[in-house]
Amino acid sequence: MVEFLQFLVPGILIGGVYALLASGLGLIFGVMRVVNFAQADFMMLAMYLSWALFAGGVGLDPFLAVPAVFFVFLLLGMAVHWLFIRFVIGRRENHDAQVILTIGLGLIFQNLILIRYSSEPRVVAPSYANAGDFIGDIFISRVRLYAFLLSVLVAALVFLFLNRSATGRAIRAASENWEAATYMGVDIDRTNRIAFGVGVALTAVGGSALVTFQSITPFVGLRFVVVMFAAVVLGGLGSVRGAFVGGVLIGVIQSVSQVWTSAAVKNVWVFALFLLILYVRPNGLFGKAQRAI
């Protein structure tokens, strides 16, 4: 039992970060039906930003840097929507162009970083990087606990924004039926731009929550892209809540499976569960025939 808990708790902690990474992807898909293949590379960029703020003279703690990361990536996401995404969605929807555009953006991000910073792994090690506390027999890493709490807090704020604010309501309306939202006077271009910015910022914050225990390379996105997509599909395509639950679930499975099998095959368990859930519930855990974010 103790052994099980020793794996369950870290699984929940990392799952919270996966959840945040995935809810950004899920929000963008839910609102504008764009599969953003560059999402994990926005995460990678955010990790480099956190690293630069920490290592580059400023010495800013990566957890304290989160508001800055959020706003930088909110603006970057909105800019990317304005420059590119808006031309391939809505009335001009073109799925081929979306795929090529977002994969291309991701490759550009990776290579710009490769040119600027090389492929040498970077680490962010604040003084408390290895600290932790025992609760009973279970060791809880300080940085992983902070990463979890941060992820849950940021996700909760974004849920509040979507459900309580007028702009959030307009975003949900546009995601369900953009034509109807247009007739309500919703500026779809604007709600899409905000949703894309917020979606990118969520994943970016997830990335900066990871930097204290995940080394950073230009290709670190590839390690998380599978987890993010699996979480989004598992939770029900287009449901932000579902993406969040899917992320936690994947963290738990990856971790708890190590009670029985080696860490090397932890993703096999993820895919086994993935197939099982889609077999039982083809629309994912929270997916409905109707669209709702």
Added chain:
Amino acid sequence: MLEISDLRASYDGVPALRSIDFQVGAGERVAILGPNGAGKTTLLKTISGTVEVDAGTIRFEGRDLHSQPPHKRVEAGIVHVPQGRMIFASMTVTDNLRLGSHRGGAQHRHGERLDLVLEIFPALADMLNRDGGALSGGQQQMLAVARGVMACPRLLMLDEPSMGLAPRAADSVFEGIARLLESETTATIVVEQRAHEALEICERAYVLESGEVVLEASNRALLTDERLAAAYLGSET
């Protein structure tokens, strides 16, 4: 208040509207009648801006709408209640109505409009916390009209409010619309297949066929002239 001249629109090169001239005066109620595929919905969409025009002009209160995106037209008071209702099924009735008040001029009048809307459609009062998708077809149509009324329209456009409804449900939707038009002076366009109901609440009608206006007449003329009635109103009654 609305003046349309020589309006043309098409889908992928296939014309849907060929040279439409169309006017609505301040406070006037106008019906658009005509068979399926005549271009009635397309005409409303060119006014609200979700279908692009090929040629011609649309002026609203003297301003050319040509370069105005749809949300700016709503801001100006043009409110479209679309065919097929298009309510937000995953959101509560309350949230649907709040979205109705999304436009700048309507936000601060939300409370007052909500009272009006619940007076017109009392059936919605018990449903406020239900999801839109859980309502019956008739209730959804009432919600769609109510949502439009929340926006304090200057020009209200109703596209086939009785479509797909059982006769009883359609009747109660029309009763609500009639109550609305009694208490408000909003200029209104009603597109309908049920021509007689539409003519009861409108002063004037246009009949569209194959993207052209084939008749424009007062409701008196249409209802009393047997030849016109036989030719354009079908054999409903």
